[in-house]
Amino acid sequence: MALSSQLKTDALMEQMKLHLATDAGKELTKKIGLVYQINIGPKKIGVDEETYVVDLKKGEVTKGAYQGKPDCTFSFKDDDFVSVAMGKMNPQIAFLRGAMKIKGSLSAAQKFTPDIFPKPSKM
Amino acid sequence: MAMRDLVTGGAACSVPGSSSSSNPLGSFANSLVGSASKTQGTYRELPVVGPSPHDGTSDFRPVDPLTNLPGSELDSQTNAQSSEFLQRVRAPSHGAFDGVWNDMHRPPPLHPSLAQGTQNQPSFDEFDQIFNQGIASNHQPTLDGPPQRVLASFLHSFVNSGRSGIPFQPASLPVLGLSEGDKHRIRNRSTILSRHIFANSSEDFITAQVNALLHSLEIDSNLQMKGPLRGRYPELEDYWNETQGALQPAAPHAVDRWVSEYNHHGPHENADSWAESFQQQHGANGWASEFEQEQSQLASMGELRGVNNANLAMEQSRMLAETLSRNNDPKFKNSKFLQFVSKMSRGELIVDDNQVKPTGVANDWADQFSRENSSFGGNAWADEFANEQVHQGPADEQWVNEFSKLHLQDWGDEFEQQANEGILGRGEADDWADNFLDEVWSVKRGSDSSKSVYVFSDLNPYVGHPDPLKEGQELFRKGLLSEAVLALEAEVLKNPENAEGWRLLGITHAENDDDQQAIASMMRAHEVDPTNLEVLLALGVSHTNELEQAAALKYLYGWLQHHPKYGTIAPPMQPENSLYHPDVIRMFNEAAQMSPEDADVHIVLGVLYNLSREYDKAISSFETALKLRSQDYSLWNKLGATQANSVQSADAILAYQQALDLKPNYVRAWANMGISYANQGMHEESIRYYVRALGMNPKADNAWQYLKISLSCASRSDMFEACDSRNLDLLQKEFPL
Numbered sequence A: 001m002a003l004s005s006q007l008k009t010d011a012l013m014e015q016m017k018l019h020l021a022t023d024a025g026k027e028l029t030k031k032i033g034l035v036y037q038i039n040i041g042p043k044k045i046g047v048d049e050e051t052y053v054v055d056l057k058k059g060e061v062t063k064g065a066y067q068g069k070p071d072c073t074f075s076f077k078d079d080d081f082v083s084v085a086m087g088k089m090n091p092q093i094a095f096l097r098g099a100m101k102i103k104g105s106l107s108a109a110q111k112f113t114p115d116i117f118p119k120p121s122k123m
Numbered sequence B: 001m002a003m004r005d006l007v008t009g010g011a012a013c014s015v016p017g018s019s020s021s022s023n024p025l026g027s028f029a030n031s032l033v034g035s036a037s038k039t040q041g042t043y044r045e046l047p048v049v050g051p052s053p054h055d056g057t058s059d060f061r062p063v064d065p066l067t068n069l070p071g072s073e074l075d076s077q078t079n080a081q082s083s084e085f086l087q088r089v090r091a092p093s094h095g096a097f098d099g100v101w102n103d104m105h106r107p108p109p110l111h112p113s114l115a116q117g118t119q120n121q122p123s124f125d126e127f128d129q130i131f132n133q134g135i136a137s138n139h140q141p142t143l144d145g146p147p148q149r150v151l152a153s154f155l156h157s158f159v160n161s162g163r164s165g166i167p168f169q170p171a172s173l174p175v176l177g178l179s180e181g182d183k184h185r186i187r188n189r190s191t192i193l194s195r196h197i198f199a200n201s202s203e204d205f206i207t208a209q210v211n212a213l214l215h216s217l218e219i220d221s222n223l224q225m226k227g228p229l230r231g232r233y234p235e236l237e238d239y240w241n242e243t244q245g246a247l248q249p250a251a252p253h254a255v256d257r258w259v260s261e262y263n264h265h266g267p268h269e270n271a272d273s274w275a276e277s278f279q280q281q282h283g284a285n286g287w288a289s290e291f292e293q294e295q296s297q298l299a300s301m302g303e304l305r306g307v308n309n310a311n312l313a314m315e316q317s318r319m320l321a322e323t324l325s326r327n328n329d330p331k332f333k334n335s336k337f338l339q340f341v342s343k344m345s346r347g348e349l350i351v352d353d354n355q356v357k358p359t360g361v362a363n364d365w366a367d368q369f370s371r372e373n374s375s376f377g378g379n380a381w382a383d384e385f386a387n388e389q390v391h392q393g394p395a396d397e398q399w400v401n402e403f404s405k406l407h408l409q410d411w412g413d414e415f416e417q418q419a420n421e422g423i424l425g426r427g428e429a430d431d432w433a434d435n436f437l438d439e440v441w442s443v444k445r446g447s448d449s450s451k452s453v454y455v456f457s458d459l460n461p462y463v464g465h466p467d468p469l470k471e472g473q474e475l476f477r478k479g480l481l482s483e484a485v486l487a488l489e490a491e492v493l494k495n496p497e498n499a500e501g502w503r504l505l506g507i508t509h510a511e512n513d514d515d516q517q518a519i520a521s522m523m524r525a526h527e528v529d530p531t532n533l534e535v536l537l538a539l540g541v542s543h544t545n546e547l548e549q550a551a552a553l554k555y556l557y558g559w560l561q562h563h564p565k566y567g568t569i570a571p572p573m574q575p576e577n578s579l580y581h582p583d584v585i586r587m588f589n590e591a592a593q594m595s596p597e598d599a600d601v602h603i604v605l606g607v608l609y610n611l612s613r614e615y616d617k618a619i620s621s622f623e624t625a626l627k628l629r630s631q632d633y634s635l636w637n638k639l640g641a642t643q644a645n646s647v648q649s650a651d652a653i654l655a656y657q658q659a660l661d662l663k664p665n666y667v668r669a670w671a672n673m674g675i676s677y678a679n680q681g682m683h684e685e686s687i688r689y690y691v692r693a694l695g696m697n698p699k700a701d702n703a704w705q706y707l708k709i710s711l712s713c714a715s716r717s718d719m720f721e722a723c724d725s726r727n728l729d730l731l732q733k734e735f736p737l
Helices: A008-019 A023-031 A078-085 A091-096 A106-110 B002-008 B024-037 B041-045 B055-059 B064-068 B073-090 B095-105 B112-119 B121-138 B146-164 B180-197 B203-216 B234-244 B250-265 B269-282 B285-301 B310-326 B336-346 B362-377 B379-386 B394-405 B408-421 B428-448 B468-478 B481-494 B499-511 B515-528 B533-545 B549-562 B581-594 B599-611 B615-628 B633-645 B649-662 B667-679 B683-696 B701-713 B717-724 B728-734
Strands: A035-041 A050-055 A060-063 A072-077 A100-104 B349-352 B355-358
Touching: A008 A050, A008 A060, A008 A078, A035 A078, A072 A078, A072 A106, A078 A091, A091 A100, A100 A106, B180 B203, B468 B481, B468 B499, B481 B499, B499 B515, B499 B533, B499 B667, B515 B533, B533 B549, B533 B599, B549 B581, B549 B599, B581 B599, B599 B615, B599 B633, B615 B633, B633 B649, B633 B667, B649 B667, B667 B683, B667 B701, B683 B701, B683 B728, B701 B717, B717 B728
Parallel strands: A035 A072
Antiparallel strands: A035 A050, A050 A060, A072 A100, B349 B355
């Protein structure tokens, strides 16, 4: 299997996909029930973006734009997304520093917290 | 009571450790107005700053016990309000009215506080005098003799009607000869006053009362309520220009006077009752709308020159916000005003041209803010309040709506909430700055990770040790990883070319759950000895952990190339970016076939499969390796991490347990345990493991971050502060394992 993407985000999303199948993941869809679209630019927001959809209604992660209207769309740089998802950077601070762009419902954006992503374990 | 605490600086809202804790609001106003006038003398007269040297002004403070006398509350409250009102009347120069108002209060049994008030007459006179210098032309004090007394008792009955709650009866009065300006002021001020004394009554009742009063005084209550601000309030504008224009010589003094007056009243019953009645009347949000109103008023009042003492203003507004957020009244906590001020204090909002804008140059908004707040100090404030309804045009409403829809609001709310929950223990601005610095630092570290700058500890007791490498190896064997780091740092400082020193340092950091430092040390080892297989493998693993796939692949390929046995399989190093993962996997599989008993090959294969997220294959590779080398704790951990990442958390915990049995101080495995529990939604357990890991290595940043997330998931926000301040003792006590 080839490495489909050099993005760090891709690794996290892959893990998220597995995570959503677990009990904890199902709890998450029950709790949040929103659809997030996340655009990741490898080096810069808006440049060569790859798009992921974290569907916490159905409990799945897909690549490519959402068919329909997501509750909220975020744009990140690859590193910044990883920082936010792993709790290194507070989403509010990311937003205020311009490291995270938000489009859509703000109440949905508020529920986008680091704890929805599983943490990678280290070898 | 909340407001009382706020104003008087009661214990409930004091800021521990802050020198200004005695009266946050006072010092707030103090700094704002003080900075506006840039007059040193101000501070001597302010009670919050130090003992007042003036006897006259210290007399001004009402006697506190008075407010506590049973049955006297209403009296003191009303009197407080009316004396406040009294000041308003006096302040814009009506020397003639002073007598009226004082007379008005004399007939009932004299209150000590009022008696004191009269003693302070000189300071009022002085104030009036100063004020008159600025705006002398507008006023013609005409009331003397009998009409004054008539007016006094008339107004007195008006005030009394508030206590008894009976409608005020218009009475016929002799011709008082009030000028247009006087009428105007009486109307404004009686409107304000009535709102305070009739605070429990309906709006209609208040209006009726005021109309009755005004009718008696032959003041048209409707006609003059309309019309543009400019021209209607010449004296008000003068006042404004005076307070704001630093160029006018009389201005600073007038402001100072006012502030000292305000402060003398402020910390006592007067301000309390003001604030209380204000809250009753408008709800807590009244403050907010008042505040907003003020800004729009100001915009239309013309260009007021601001001040430069931005830092002080920001500091003070932060303190105010902090104080406000400590307030226990939930209604107040949620008030827009509080949110507004706290946003202001963080520099999130600036006010510019009648609009609130998110962020901006700190100085700018601070200037603006202090300009806005200077009006706290003036009669203008009261007048504006009185005119609130009048000037509440559609444009203003729009503005208010805009403000409430501001994007920052929600984030701001959450911040606020966090602040209330105590995350941001030291005050938000500090925390903000800290966070920012932390992040700048970590971003710097992150971006440097490819270049890998090793960050040495500041104080190292092992520097000067005769054989730090041996000491480090010994400590590492004993499992004292943080100590081993120090010894090994001493070694590599002494012998920067010692590859073994750097390698062991890197391994130690990895076991201590610090991949950034691990990579940095391994890079140094790699520079010294580019063909060291252990170093290459460690670099491959660490980069995999950091999700840096291309780099990881390069080092793992390097491992194969430099291996004496398998080097022939790997073609000479290709340009980095042409490395194709499946090719590398294929070559390693060849190597594994060559010597299936070599655990290392299986380990590298396992890491490679981790890279491509083929976790099942990775797990079987590690299991194969473990059959060959069952005492390798780091191998057990690798197996566990792989299982965890492929959501087999229950299995992972068994593997970690194996690792920990072999090496009890294996920080990485403890932290991984925490991650596995957290990913299963068992947050309480995860907290215990994170705390355990951190107890062994307080520098494990990842674990701190994860701990905070778990605390929040487990609804243990009470421990946020301990987490933020890295108070391990408290955490270990709270979450023993």
